[in-house]
Amino acid sequence: MIKTDIIIIGAGPVGLFTVFEAGLLKLKCHLIDALPQPGGQCAEIYPKKPIYDIPGYPSILASELVDKLMEQIEPFNPGFTLGETAQTIEKNTDGDFIIKTTQGTSLKAPVVAIAGGLGVFTPRKPNIANLESFENDKVFYIVKEPSLFKDKEIVISGGGDSALDWALFFAENYASDVKLIHRSDNFRAHNDSVQRALDLSKQGKIKMILNSQVSGISKNENKITLDVQSKNNDLSKINCDNWLPLFGLTPKIGPIGDWGLEIQKNAIKVDNSTDYSTNIDGIYAIGDVNTYPGKLKLILCGFHEAAIMVQSAFKKVYPNKNNVLKYTTVTGIKGF
Amino acid sequence: MDVKIHVTDRQGKEQIISGPTDVSLNLMELLKVHEYPVEGTCGGMALCASCHIFIHSPNLLPEKSSSEQAMLDDNWDSKDNSRLACQIPIGENIDLLKIELAPEDM
Numbered sequence: 001m002i003k004t005d006i007i008i009i010g011a012g013p014v015g016l017f018t019v020f021e022a023g024l025l026k027l028k029c030h031l032i033d034a035l036p037q038p039g040g041q042c043a044e045i046y047p048k049k050p051i052y053d054i055p056g057y058p059s060i061l062a063s064e065l066v067d068k069l070m071e072q073i074e075p076f077n078p079g080f081t082l083g084e085t086a087q088t089i090e091k092n093t094d095g096d097f098i099i100k101t102t103q104g105t106s107l108k109a110p111v112v113a114i115a116g117g118l119g120v121f122t123p124r125k126p127n128i129a130n131l132e133s134f135e136n137d138k139v140f141y142i143v144k145e146p147s148l149f150k151d152k153e154i155v156i157s158g159g160g161d162s163a164l165d166w167a168l169f170f171a172e173n174y175a176s177d178v179k180l181i182h183r184s185d186n187f188r189a190h191n192d193s194v195q196r197a198l199d200l201s202k203q204g205k206i207k208m209i210l211n212s213q214v215s216g217i218s219k220n221e222n223k224i225t226l227d228v229q230s231k232n233n234d235l236s237k238i239n240c241d242n243w244l245p246l247f248g249l250t251p252k253i254g255p256i257g258d259w260g261l262e263i264q265k266n267a268i269k270v271d272n273s274t275d276y277s278t279n280i281d282g283i284y285a286i287g288d289v290n291t292y293p294g295k296l297k298l299i300l301c302g303f304h305e306a307a308i309m310v311q312s313a314f315k316k317v318y319p320n321k322n323n324v325l326k327y328t329t330v331t332g333i334k335g336f
Numbered sequence: 337m338d339v340k341i342h343v344t345d346r347q348g349k350e351q352i353i354s355g356p357t358d359v360s361l362n363l364m365e366l367l368k369v370h371e372y373p374v375e376g377t378c379g380g381m382a383l384c385a386s387c388h389i390f391i392h393s394p395n396l397l398p399e400k401s402s403s404e405q406a407m408l409d410d411n412w413d414s415k416d417n418s419r420l421a422c423q424i425p426i427g428e429n430i431d432l433l434k435i436e437l438a439p440e441d442m
Contacts, residue, residue: 041377041378045377045378045381045383045384046378046379046381046383049381049383118375118377124412124441125412125441126412127412127413127439158410159406159409159410160410163410182409182410183409183410183414184405184409184410186402186405186406186409187406187409188403188406188407188409188410213412247410247411247412248410250377250384250386250441251375251377
């Protein structure tokens with residue numbers, strides 16, 4: 001069981017900055033994020049895009065902002081549970097919250113700060129009948145254990161980095177039978193990956209099926225059969241062991257939607273006149289995940305919300321202590 | 337001036353909305369202003385497909401950028417008349433445009 005003062009759900013910029021503001025008050029934090037790396041949208045969706053409204057930075061790349069936030073919070077030694085989604089929450093007899101993740105990690109703290117942005121990044125699934133019945137057996141949206149696909153006939157769908165990278169990995173490392181189906185003949189992946197994939201295609205190590213997409217799936221003894229439809233409406237069938245539709249990730253509100261929090265239009269309603277508290281005592285929501293009259297979904301607004309929120313969190317963690325606002329220019333940064 | 341846009345939502349309900357041409361709005365933002373369930377996750381950078389729409393009228397629209405085309409190519413529900421609403425500025429050229437919201441991501 002991981003014990004801390006504040007469990008922060010979401011390791012995007014606002015979640016990361018919360019560690020800093022909490023650290024100034026000597027509160028320890030542990031972050032949970034469904035993505036395997038910190039940074040949230042800044043890391044997953046637009047790492048190489050400049051942001052122009054971070055005070056003091058006329059322009060900063062999203063990935064640089066994440067790097068700088070990581071550097072800024074380093075003195076406060078935050079814990080990270082990455083690649084796992086906060087799934088359930090309950091209140092212990094001592095008043096602390098216990099959160100369990102999808103991978104079974106347990107965390108305990110008197111305060112929970114939800115900085116979940118637009119939600120949990122989850123795979124975009126193809127809209128195909130009966131697909132659910134093949135999930136996690138024949139069909140996988142994320143490759144967690146590549147060795148599962150060794151010596152298998154696999155079909156990968158998609159034209160982005162994830163689809164290309166895995167097609168290359170399997171063709172180069174496992175000599176698997178790899179087919180790549182893409183609805184266009186242009187790829188969104190890095191040019192280098194595309195060139196390598198085209199080279200492997202010429203060598204017969206990856207079979208490219210372009211301007212086509214899978215339109216149906218059925219069971220075929222121990223294998224599956226995919227119906228493939230081309231742009232010219234030609235139909236064909238492919239037998240394979242596994243299908244990996246890799247169409248990127250999209251944020252969904254996820255399990256926190258079932259925690260009894262007051263939700264308004266996919267966002268958590270908070271009290272912005274005081275401390276960004278939710279309807280559950282001890283749970284706060286900050287950044288893009290919350291809503292209140294006049295809400296602006298801006299990173300800088302999330303930073304402000306984090307600073308206000310931790311003052312209230314301090315009183316939850318130390319009900320009998322008084323806190324006085326101190327300035328970093330006066331006290332410096334004293335880590336722990 | 338204000339332009340009028342015919343919008344069909346995901347339930348098939350049609351409505352005409354209007355938007356000003358002089359405040360640098362794009363169609364994704366206009367749909368959000370009118371409370372359509374368009375997330376605009378990436379904020380309008382053509383880096384997600386949460387503002388995916390289908391075009392049903394012959395209005396002259398700006399050419400797709402390579403990033404918009406690539407995003408649509410990698411999107412499950414894309415059709416020949418697909419666009420990302422965030423890449424369409426509100427201008428006189430889109431007056432009486434007819435659009436339909438694409439299905440939500442599964």
